[in-house]
Amino acid sequence: MKVVAVFAAVAALGAGAGCTARSDAASGVVNIEIHHSRFVPAAVSVGSRQTVRFVVRNTDPIDHEFIVGDQATQDRHEHGADDHHDGSVPGEISVPAGTTVTTTYYVDRRRQLLYGCHLPGHWAYGMRGVIRVSS
Amino acid sequence: MARRLMALVGMAAAALLAAAVAAGPAMACAGLVTPGGNVRLVRTGTLAAYHGGLEHYITSFRFEGGGAEFGSIVPLPGIPTNIERGGDWTLQRLDREVNPPQAAALDRADGPQPAAAQAEVIEEKRIDALDITILKGGGASVGDWARQHGFKLTPDAPEVLDFYAERSPIFMAATFDAQAAEDRGQQQGDGTPIHLTIPVSNPWVPLRILGLGDSSDTKIDADVYLLTDRAPALLPQPGTPLGFGLIPLRSEQASDQLLSDLRTDKGMGWMPQSMWFTAFRVGEEAGRLRYDLAVDASGRGQPSMVWAGLRRPTKPAPPTTRPTTHPTTPATPTPTVAPTTVTAPAEIALGLPPDQVIAPKRADAESAPVDLGVALMGAGVLAGAAVATVLVARRRLLSR
Numbered sequence: 368m369k370v371v372a373v374f375a376a377v378a379a380l381g382a383g384a385g386c387t388a389r390s391d392a393a394s395g396v397v398n399i400e401i402h403h404s405r406f407v408p409a410a411v412s413v414g415s416r417q418t419v420r421f422v423v424r425n426t427d428p429i430d431h432e433f434i435v436g437d438q439a440t441q442d443r444h445e446h447g448a449d450d451h452h453d454g455s456v457p458g459e460i461s462v463p464a465g466t467t468v469t470t471t472y473y474v475d476r477r478r479q480l481l482y483g484c485h486l487p488g489h490w491a492y493g494m495r496g497v498i499r500v501s502s
Numbered sequence: 503m504a505r506r507l508m509a510l511v512g513m514a515a516a517a518l519l520a521a522a523v524a525a526g527p528a529m530a531c532a533g534l535v536t537p538g539g540n541v542r543l544v545r546t547g548t549l550a551a552y553h554g555g556l557e558h559y560i561t562s563f564r565f566e567g568g569g570a571e572f573g574s575i576v577p578l579p580g581i582p583t584n585i586e587r588g589g590d591w592t593l594q595r596l597d598r599e600v601n602p603p604q605a606a607a608l609d610r611a612d613g614p615q616p617a618a619a620q621a622e623v624i625e626e627k628r629i630d631a632l633d634i635t636i637l638k639g640g641g642a643s644v645g646d647w648a649r650q651h652g653f654k655l656t657p658d659a660p661e662v663l664d665f666y667a668e669r670s671p672i673f674m675a676a677t678f679d680a681q682a683a684e685d686r687g688q689q690q691g692d693g694t695p696i697h698l699t700i701p702v703s704n705p706w707v708p709l710r711i712l713g714l715g716d717s718s719d720t721k722i723d724a725d726v727y728l729l730t731d732r733a734p735a736l737l738p739q740p741g742t743p744l745g746f747g748l749i750p751l752r753s754e755q756a757s758d759q760l761l762s763d764l765r766t767d768k769g770m771g772w773m774p775q776s777m778w779f780t781a782f783r784v785g786e787e788a789g790r791l792r793y794d795l796a797v798d799a800s801g802r803g804q805p806s807m808v809w810a811g812l813r814r815p816t817k818p819a820p821p822t823t824r825p826t827t828h829p830t831t832p833a834t835p836t837p838t839v840a841p842t843t844v845t846a847p848a849e850i851a852l853g854l855p856p857d858q859v860i861a862p863k864r865a866d867a868e869s870a871p872v873d874l875g876v877a878l879m880g881a882g883v884l885a886g887a888a889v890a891t892v893l894v895a896r897r898r899l900l901s902r
Contacts (some may be wrong), residue, residue, distance in 0.1 A: 403661035427660040428645025428806075464649060491717070492657040 372478040375378050399433070399482075401425040401462060404489060405480065406496040415477050423460070431462045431484045431494065432501070435472045441495075444485040458482075477502040515756045516771070537683025549594040551729035552705040552799045553774055559700055561590045562693040563632060564678050572676035573653055575644070577666035578698065579706040582636060582674075585628045585882075588695025589767030596727045599760050600751045600781045621647040624672070635675040648675065651701040656715035665710065668815055669808060674698070705730070706809050707795040709784060723746075728780040729756060729764075730799040736883035737796040737812070739804035740782040741783050748785025748795075754777055 395417050400407045402428060413419050423433045434444050435458030446458075454460040458472035462484075474480070477500050485492035548561040559582075563574060612733035621639030628634070637644050641663030645655055653675075666673070676696070683692075705728065712722045728734060733753065738745030758778035765773045784791070796810035 403664065404659075405659035425576075425721060426642070428642045428649055428663070429655040429657070464646065486657075489657045494657065 368380050396420045396422060396430050398422045399424070401427055401431050401433075401494075403427065404429070404431070404484075404492055404494055406484075406494060406498070410423040410497045410499065412499045412501060415474055415475055415502050418471050418473045420469060420471045421458075422467065422469045423480075425464060428464050430486065431470070431489065432460065432472065432486060433462050433482060434459050434485060435470070435480060435482045435498070436478055437478070441481050441483050441490070443487070444483075445490050447485070449487065474498070474500050475495075476500070527764040529581060531622060533599065544890055547597065547725055547727075548707065549729065550595055550705045550707050550797070551773070551777070552797070553729075553731055553772065553777070554704075555701055555703070556583075557698075557700045557702045557705045557771075558770075558772070558889040559698040560592055562588065562593050562695040563678070564693040571650075573651075573675060575648060575653070575663075575711075576674045576676070577670060577711055578636070578672040578700060579670050579702045580700045581624055581638070581672055582698040582700045583627070584697075584699040584837045585622075585625065585627045585634055586634070586697050586769055588697035589770055590695070591766075592764055593693075593695060593727075595760070595763050595767070596781070597725065599757075600725065600727075601780070621673075625723060629696060631679045631688055632694050632696070633677045633679065634696065635677070637666070637673045637675055638671050639673075640664070640671060644673050651675070651677070658714060662710060662714050665811065666708065682877050704806070705734075705797045705811075707797070709794045710791055711806045712784060712792045713786075713788030716788035718787060720788045722784050722788055722791055723750075724784040726782055726784060726795065728797065730780070731774065731775045731777060731798070732799065732801055733778045734780060735803040735805050736780070737797040737810040738793060744793075747784065747790060747855075749783040749785050750781075751783055754779055768889055816880055819899060 397411050397413070397419055399411075400422060401423065421435065425431050432450075432452055432488065434441065434452070436444075452461045454457045454468065456471055458470055460468050460470040462468050472500070480498035480500060482491050482496045482498060551558040551560070557579065559578070561576070568607070613735050620643040621637040622635040626633065626635050637647060639647070641660060644667065645660060645663050648659075648857050649655060663673075688694075706728055707728075708727075712724055713720065716722070736745070738748060740748035740750040754778045760779065761773055761775070762779060793811040794809060796805035796807070798805040808815045
């Protein structure tokens with residue numbers, strides 16, 4: 368049993384170390400990287416009734432945008448004409464090539480939200496992610 | 503949107519890339535669209551001929567649609583030692599060779615666009631209404647250059663540019679000046695053949711670039727011609743499970759008539775008396791065209807997995823990601839409450855779709871990038887096993 372316990376502890380240490388760098392779980396900050404026109408990670412979990420700060424880093428040589436909201440919000444942007452978001456609307460911001468931007472979004476209740484990019488062809492290409500909101 | 507076309511000949515060995523000319527239907531998208539989005543530079547056909555250590559890469563650009571200017575980017579295996587206007591009938595003659603009698607050859611033209619950024623500009627040359635720029639740089643820097651020169655990069659461009667930059671940091675950007683074309687009396691559909699002479703150890707034909715900007719279900723239709731000193735070994739081999747989307751058209755000793763016809767075209771005097779002629783049609787959906795054509799013209803029969811795009815190169819890739827800047831960030835209140843966690847990172851794909859990968863496991867192991875977490879987990883497991891072994895050994899010793 369002792370051997371098994373030591374083995375499991377060391378293995379867990381190794382496994383855990385590889386998964387913690389993507390966000391600061393305790394502060395409500397979510398770090399998202401855009402690489403090859405994809406969001407990394409493609410799914411995050413947050414608690415409800417909190418303001419989440421998204422730090423979005425675009426490593427691509429092309430512009431992107433980061434839009435947070437429910438499906439209706441995503442649909443509206445997908446069919447809308449706004450191609451620039453100055454950040455004045457929470458959860459909606461343009462992410463020029465090679466830049467890092469931040470935006471905040473208040474998550475009110477338990478539900479599923481999405482984040483995506485709606486520049487022409489980007490949503491269809493797969494530029495979307497899921498925010499799971501827990502109570 | 504752009505499509506390509508082709509037609510012609512040459513000598514030596516190499517790879518031929520996209521479109522077709524005269525009679526053939528071969529057309530495929532070359533890539534990058536300008537802001538207007540309604541004009542496209544179409545690469546209509548490609549011949550890769552290889553002889554004496556030189557790849558003669560001949561492709562034709564044809565412009566379609568309205569708009570002022572537009573362009574295309576083509577990855578290259580090396581820095582060209584010569585860039586010139588191609589002959590007028592090489593691609594057409596090749597197309598006729600593959601698609602015999604029926605006349606009705608439509609012609610295709612092309613059009614490219616602008617130039618200049620972080621990537622190193624190796625050479626610039628004006629050919630008809632095309633501005634040809636040879637660039638050296640990583641995917642990101644070439645992408646930056648393209649964006650700064652008016653190219654509208656499609657969302658798949660970053661990954662595709664990185665895919666190529668890992669193998670060769672050399673790209674050719676072709677931009678089309680519509681006004682110059684008009685001044686020259688060029689019509690829509692007129693093509694401008696470009697002939698690059700590139701010293702390489704083996705010819706190579708980029709295929710994946712043909713699907714740049716297309717939706718995954720778009721059918722790519724392009725003809726590729728090869729002329730080599732001997733029958734080449736190809737990877738993927740057209741017509742095989744791996745090269746299922748490559749439809750074999752010819753693999754034979756080039757006829758004297760064909761070689762003679764090609765030799766009389768501009769810039770084709772280098773062709774030897776005898777060459778092997780290979781032709782195939784790319785008829786693959788863009789989403790599945792995630793490979794290139796590696797050619798071994800040496801007779802050893804070992805085309806490179808790396809150049810075929812089926813294995814990542816072992817050497818460090820050129821830098822493709824540059825430091826990001828921090829522009830305006832809206833100052834919004836950020837009260838923090840409950841814990842926030844991140845799950846399920848997205849996966850970045852490279853190479854063939856999973857159902858097409860048939861490479862040996864060893865190759866996968868050599869090329870697969872190792873995630874830090876997986877690596878640490880593995881280290882943890884190994885360390886745990888080591889500790890367990892020591893403890894067991896110690897217990898046995900103590901129990902004696």
